[in-house]
Amino acid sequence: MPNVPELFGSMVFNQKVMKERLPKETFKALKKTLDDGEPLNLDVANQVAHAMKEWAIEKGATHFTHWFQPLTGITAEKHDSFITPQSDGTVIMSFSGKELVKGEPDASSFPSGGRRATFEARGYTVWDPTAYPFVKEHTLCIPTAFCSYTGEALDKKTPLLRSMEALNKQALRILKLFGNTSTTHVSTTVGPEQEYFIVDEKLYNQRKDLRMTGRTLFGAKPSKGQEMDDQYFAALKPRIVAYMEDLNNTLWKYGILSKTEHNEVAPAQHEMAPIFSTTNLSADQNQLTMEVMKKVARRHGLVCLLHEKPFAGLNGSGKHNNWSMSTNEGENLLEPGDTPRKNAQFLLFLTAVIKAVDENQDLLRISVASAGNDHRLGANEAPPAIISMYLGDELEAVLKSIKDGTPYDDKSQQKMSIGADVLPPIPKDSTDRNRTSPFAFTGNKFEFRSCGSSLSISGPNTTLDAIVAYTLKQFADELESAKDFDSALNALIKREITEHWKIVFNGNGYDSSWIAEAEKRGLLNLRTLPEAMERYLDAKNIKLFTEMGVYTDVEMKSHFEIKLEKYTQILNIEVETMLEMINKDIMPAAFKYMNAVSKTVIDLKSVVPSAKCASESALLTKLSALVDELAVKAEDLSKKHISAKQAGDCMAVAKEYVSSVIPAMAETRAVADEIEPLIGEDYKPFPSYEDLLFRI
Template sequence: MTQNIPEIYGSLVFNDRIMRSKLPKDMYKALKKTIENGTHLELDVANSVAVAMKEWAIENGATHYTHWFQPMTNVTAEKHDSFISPTGDGLVIMDFSGKELVKGEPDASSFPSGGLRATFEARGYTAWDPTSPAFIKDGTLYIPTAFCSYSGEALDKKTPLLRSMDTLNKAAVNMLHILGNKGIKHVSTTVGPEQEYFLVPKELYKERKDLVFCGRTLLGAPAPKGQEMEDHYFGTLKPKVAAYMHDLDVELWKLGIPAKTKHNEVAPAQHELAPVFDTTNVAVDHNQLTMEVMKKVADKHDLVCLLHEKPFEGINGSGKHNNWSMITDDGVNLLDPGKTPAENIQFLVFLMAVIKAVDEYADLLRISVASAGNDHRLGANEAPPAVVSIFLGDELTEVLKSIENDTYFTSHGAVQMDIGATVLPHFVKDNTDRNRTSPFAFTGNKFEFRMLGSAASVANPNIVLNTAVAEALDQFAKELADVAPEDMEHAVHELIKRAIKKHKRVIFNGNGYTDEWIEEAAKRGLYNLKSTPDAMPMWIADKNIELFTKHSIFTSEEIHSRYDIWLENYSKTINIESNTMVEMVQKDLLPSVLSYVEEIASTASLKASVVPGISCKSETTLITKLSQLSDAMTKGLEKLKADTARAKAAEDVLENAKLYQTEVLEDMEELRRSADEAETLIPDDLLPYPTYGKLLFYI
């Protein structure tokens, strides 16, 4: 069915067009002032907006509203209230006040707080984020909000994200004014998160306890074919997948999410969706909503959308690329080098601020993507290594070298691509190649942070990035604050030169997958935080606490609470995986193995009774092998259960996480080896779960 895309796009969003048509002019102007300048929203404006929002929502079939927020659980939260208000005569009116719009009171006691709140201290508040538009989904008006405790601590990801955006805005505007660009009043950060995912048949998913409980397979021998033929990447879409992607686009477009690109990814059954960039907090909201809609649309197509970072062993996992830049209120991208980057002082200052930020706070960037799931990807030759480095490309690297060495930079200029066939058009070659092994790559006019896991919120990486870059800009501004206008060009040149010498160690344009780079990174003094438990202690390092508290992104208490929450989440995740694996092997796979042994033994006995002296070597060999594997699995189960109990009993959150990492995960890997080998010897009709071959190739 053909859709009129411009007509349906944003049709379920309370966007600027709707606000302009529904609100009185003075109220519309007041709301726009709040959105654009961050000014306080008066109650009379909130009341006017609430009435208009309610009327629009009801016109579009909504009966309820919810304050939609992002607690520290990696998913969103919502509590639905109807618009009805009893009139006392047995009837109701549909009512919604400004107070109900701007503030909600969800129970805060059951969300992760890391010790910020006691269980009995239940009150929490949600506060409307007017810079992210409300929308309608499933008959409910969704109002994006921030979430805090009764005493004001941030219990979510939205609050510190908005704080970091304000911080970077102030630092960037100040720097632009110092450089002589006095007309700029606001700088926004923008993000475009590319989203990878897997699709599997729903009926097969339901037969896998590991997928249901953990989102990834804990057992499973490789299929006869994986990704080695390289035929899935950008390959022709299967009809069922194409139908899913079409419906997904339509649902996202209705919600004002600018879904742009879709294609098959590297691994079988893996795909990707990429949106057009948007203001950071809106992009974060949109990505959370995208992941939810992906799952809902998949269900309608009898599919399941898997967002785990590593759902299948032996093939690529899924990531999420965070494309980040800075835009002024007059539409200038501060990371656009222009045609002459060597002479673009404004660009070079902001470029060096990013390089300085990444070098000094690489540990925080690594932590911002840390999770039990993402640990399976990083450094596994399918995703960037755990070492954070920056790819700039040849031209920008040469520009910085020329500044460092006070030499003249000679640009090679635009190069025409000639592919060799007369009929093919010539086109201008980009000034740099792509580097898929780099964690943090410059891609023309933005940086692509490639370390994120597919299931993660993009809030944490952008909180860190915004704050670290703001700190770098503040330090640069301090050096330039008292420089006379006539001396500014020279002072900026010297500042950039010093920054290059100090931070060039983080620039690496080569292959990040090689052992040689890891060795070289160690020589350069770069962090290699291989796992979540390795990385987390850096979160509470003095320099990082100072960064966040200085810029009022987090209080010290909020920092320590997140340290506890993230480590607990890591341990709980692996504990669930361990318990699931025990159940699958003990209750499902081992009985299947023993049943097959019994069947083989019966076959051998029957053969011998019919033809005395006949060889039963194949049966005895198979029985012996399966018996050995059964013994190994039984032994592995006991060790896994014992080590899981010991890890769970550890009281310190870091010790707890390290035991899960070093012992429980190793036990699981060892048990899996025996289980997967046994799977290869058992007929499919006796296996208790669908194989990789069916999961990955049966759509």
């Protein structure tokens, strides 16, 4: 049994380690960088680098790397050893402040969206001192930002840091209006719940679709799925227990606050939830968590699937992004509070979020758009593609009374004047987690439920921070110039709640009537990534991101290209894999089985000439017709795939995949899935859903 307090953070160069190993003045200078963002002096960097190197070597490290998050959505690292040659043929282990602070990896093969020519290969990594270095597999990993030779962001971290600073600046302006001058910093915090599937490694290796795409492109519905609800929170299987114990111990060593683990709804589906951290740190840790999940699974003869929809007909996997805002003094700005003045502050921040979400539905949808998530959103385990907000009955009633100027249904039965003593305390836990809502208020935070399982949370949180910062700026501009703050505050909140009331929906997002109702309200229903991306470069979006200093217009244009290119690349791989599995696996298996049945008929009739062999004949007739149909469907899919790739620019290609190729993929799969249950067990071309989901 591990000693968890000793184990936790043991491989992390955190503030505790810094304080123990750095000279007092050095640690004090580093703290000013960590807390206030002051530049790091090179002399301080050298002392930090030396202490970090000595600590890392004690932990078994021989190399260091600048660990960064390129626009691939995963992490990247290039390892350099600590060894420095000496004139006498020996080596010493050294690490300088310059090496700590800045690196120059080749950037030519990372996505840039055409931002620079291939020959402009140089990129820069710059240490992010707000994220702690850690030792992983004999390497000191230093979290860094990644930018191009010309200074534009080539990663997920840089825009996130910019958005956090934008929100900090505007939130401090709001707090100052309420008389709070002691708060020096506001950060966003996130706790990303991570859903995933676990399958047996030997079975996984027999499925080309899982290996190449992360999801099953074929698979007949098993006789049992999730309809019994007997998987959710059920007792864990022994192999899963061993995996989760190993996973927790590994994550805890990296200082990752892995708190909750359980079976999810679908067979072989599970969830891990951490405790909240500052968004930047949480994003880094979630990237590391996904890497660790996969590696630990392999140690147990298992494979961790992070695709949003690995199995058709079953729940997909999301990443519920629990987001809030907190001050350096520990105050959660989305805590309803228990005094009128605190409630007024809470209501203003809440109103800012409501306005931000309503005005930027497109950006929130874009932030979670991916080929995998398009399969998940709108299915019965995930919120619809329509962005709406769930507030809970009591909070909705409070806001409605402000909007309508009617009495709040409380003992006082008085009209509420924000900031006045008649405003009642708002209960903290009066809401429920509406699982059908994309954006639900859950007591003192918002749960953004639309994020996909494999997604880097940096993107959605960059957008969240930016749109809320932009709204807070508008509020601060208006209120700072007001002659009567309370009157202006009342008018602003009432006006904005009224204007953006359409985004509030506490009902069932799965009900088909909601689609019509949402359209009536004027809400967007951006069902696919190309539909969403068509709005990305709208003038209002470029204005928002550039004014907040989060993205440049050049960066936005490159992201547009990269996201569409990745979408079409994924679909290209899926189609090629489908066609190969049909030609090399499914049809040969069907032919082999039909041949065996035919031989049985021939052998039987040679012994019993009067045998009718009706069942065998019927089976052969059906299989033969299906195989012929599958060949036709595969040929049609191939032609549509070729045509789509020649459609024009990246948007035209993506749209052609949506309108033509994806429907053809579904039709082709339907025929193949009809063939699967007709083939004998010994002839099946690859492990079935039953094998994958229940053989753990």
